[in-house]
Amino acid sequence: MSRDASQLTSLPPEILGQIVSLLPKFSASSLRRTSRDLVSIATPAVFRSIRLQATGDDPERFMQIAESEKLRGFVREVTCDPWIGSHFRYRSGWHYEIPSSFFDALAFLSCFRQLNALHLRFPPECGDDSFPEESSDFRYRILHTVFNSLAGSWSRESQQKVDAGLNMEEVYKYEMKKYPVGISQGPIVLKCITISNLEARLESRLVGSDASKTILGSERLTDLRLLIARQTRGAYSEPMATGHDFFESIPYTWLSSPVAANLRVLSLHSHAPWGWYPKMDFRLVGCGMPNLRVLALRNFIFSHEWQIEWFGSRGLEELYLDTCAILAHALGVELDHGTSAVRQANGEEVIVSHEGYYANPSSGRPVETFVGTLRWHRLFSHWTDSMTNLRVFKMGSTRWDYPAPVDGSGYAGNPYTQMIWATRSHGVIWNDFRYFDCPSPEISGQDVFRFRTGMSESAEAGLEYAYYTENEWMDCDTYINGTEYEREMVEDDDSADFLEPRREGGGWEMDDGNRGRDEAALDIFRSSVEVRWKEVSREN
Template sequence: MTLEVKVTPGSDIPLPLEIISLICFYASKLDQLRLRLASRQLCQAATPHALKSLYLRAYGRSSENFKNIARSTTLRTFVKEVSIDTWIGPVYEHHANGSYDVPQDFLNTLPYLQYYQNITRSHMRFSEYCGYNRFDDRATWTDIEASWPFRYKILDTVSHCITGMWTKAKQIQIDQKVKGDRVLKHLVPDYNDDFPDLPTGHVMKIKEFTVSNLADYNDPNLLQSKAWGQLLHLPTLVGLKLLVTKEHYSPEYRHVICEEKYDFFQTLPSTYLTPSLASKLQVLSLFYIDFWGWFPRIDLAQVGPMPQLRILALGHYVFTHKTQTDWIASLGTGNRSGGLEELYLDDCPILYEADQYGPLTADGYPVPRTVIEGFQQHGHRSSTTTYGMRWHHVLTEWKRSMKGLKRFVMGHGNWQNANLVTKATKEREEYAHLSYDERERRFIYNSHRYFACPEPQESHIKTEVVPADKYLHGAGLLQRRAARMQYIYYSVGLCPSQWDHPYHLCSRFAKEEGWAPEDETVALDDAAYELFMEAIRDRLED
């Protein structure tokens, strides 16, 4: 039996609003926008889906559109998620000493964020090039457009908006702190007078806060900001995802003397993962563009057990000590599963040997000042230290202690490659107005957010037909054998990077073969991995 429904333009569809809303949910964003014009009923059903997420870019008409929606007392209430991207478009190449036009409209539009009082997810995206435009022995002689002051201004402005603390006077104070920056000194401020149509002191109920390319630098202005501190203490904040980029330095191997990163990681447990935040976080993702954990050192055990944590994702984190793996096993004891439920390790190797300037600390970690001085004093002698941790030790212990784990993924993510996602959006109408570079930029540097997405298919494998939308929301970790249970070597004398990562060689020529410092370790690691995964599968079947 066929039901024929006749609908004339402007008329309503004889279906419950809930059904129509469900249909609109599955429509593309452009179709949702079109449906708003079809009839009053369709407008009512489609608008919440069409405006659920906004993407504020630093070029084009994005700022104007963002302000127009903000001024609408009706439309702005539907926005639940906002992404803010500082990229100024494909016509400009960052870090090439080009003529950089300060994104005036974009920076002056940021205070309008406070109009969107119903948002629950906020995403910040910065350039991968980070640092400070200086004229000293660490000068790079190439302009850093998204400098430390530039990033501070944006983060603190956003923080004031989210926490209901923004005023024109506060914004002027923020601008005064960065007026010496070579980029921001060209900014012509144009701010409204305190937005009188908004209730004062409204705090947004942010559940998830993410930053792509956060600077590896403790900016004193940001750390002293009451608004930034209040954002990290929001009672609703249960998800924090950070991808940290490193200060640009040329030549790259001399990046070891950039001392700010050592302080950043050493204090991260107290500056970002404060006790009040750690006690309620359910999702934590920490990624660094370079290897971290050993050097620069971070003691995540200082964060504590994080009783509510369900999901942990780490990127480029280096293991050396049992205290690190014990901390992971201690997480989430107060959640519904009695322990961590999901664990993702993206290019997280075990350090088996290191050639470093010493002496090291008593527990085998480098001392930053000693390393910097040794690096600057050519001919300073280094010493070699070996580390006995192996993956079969770790996985065997986790099998015993992590009784709540339901998903464990280790492998290699798309750190600086968004090809699969970019291709997936090629045929989507809502992205048709964007060039390839624009689409790639939107999805690149998202490993800290995509870790749970479908495993990427390797380009040379043609046996599987991949659905066009499989990677529409991201590509996860490649889990071939060479990408799992990795080991790494460090030598302060290597260049361009001090890290010698066998994965890059193994993954090219022996994709399904493991590597370890000892031949017999590969088989032991494989056996421990299979037993660990079998225990997780058995747990899911019970």
């Protein structure tokens, strides 16, 4: 044993355990091999978080850990990712071979009885069944196996029955070679679930199952983070379904009352705008999320007056608005004039109006124009008084589909090194919906892949207003620099007088002084939050 190792082992085990838990995994693994005395201290840190990818011998290693009585008890966090490696390009027309060993390994989740957190990762490409690797059945197959394994309801026979009903030719060729035997002891209750690139598709087979209700409805599940992928078709990723049914169903599925009642952390990020179109009405979450303390939204479109009070009365302690906007104007749309009855936690039934939302499905009524009255300064002025528990607020935009920049890494221009870059960076892309509170450090060197670029809070990154016309979203810049057709649609509309388009400092404003009022209200709101954060910090 080296002198340094001897000095380490002289520390009390509790302190040494705390030190090792803060080390990167590769450092803890090296420490584990340093001396026999450090094995018992370093092993829990090495196996606390493990990853199952469909690459190389990852699935086999995962199953070995699951079958090891000595190691599986240390596992608290698992990431499952069907990525087969940087050699394969989605939408390339290349043959995709179903990762059979990955499918086998998924069922071994039932072995990790101490599991607290599960992270599921999918590619952003989805919705085109002509590509087996992104078909709805492929994703459902993974989600079904995961939820049933965790719920204790998985069996080889039931899996084979599900596989036989999938519309995937490649699954017919798949033969289960390995599966857990005699492990299940009832449901594994999780504290945190995250899903990257969840397809915006109402998957009744999944959300209506007893297994998903068991896992999502657990009282211990307090942290739910979803990144929702937009469905596209073809090699050029042309948008197809907008996910109306999926988003409208969220209050009854992913945020049903048994789920939402226990949540303390909720992150809902989407590749495309949502909230108004497709509609997701937070008022329809029957329990009202009474325990929610942290809320993170990306691409959410505020549109209605009720949202000022609803968000302001949640008792939030942290709020993150990433690339969010307020709907200013919508042209040529069919608007909803219906209502819904919502039963709240106290049993009282409340009628909720859908007035002013995009109608789904279309009923053939004449198209209308939506003119928004909501403004950022009104929203922040109210929140300054109502969000009395808020101590962290961030508003801006994040580069979420690419790793943090590397200075002098030498990856550009070389196919081989670019493949290395893709392999090393894969684990950190599409993760901002999980790490929304990450700062923006100045970083360089090999540790770059351990960090993410945080949200930019520059003046240009917030206080946005959105415009919708002809199935397209526009911002003010698009209105200025867009096509003649796009500009004429706004300028020729009689109800667009409030826009009063004029150039002021290179930009456009909806009305006199609106930008100034927005910025002033935001400054006051941020100042009040900062004061509260300092007070809480002093108390702690």
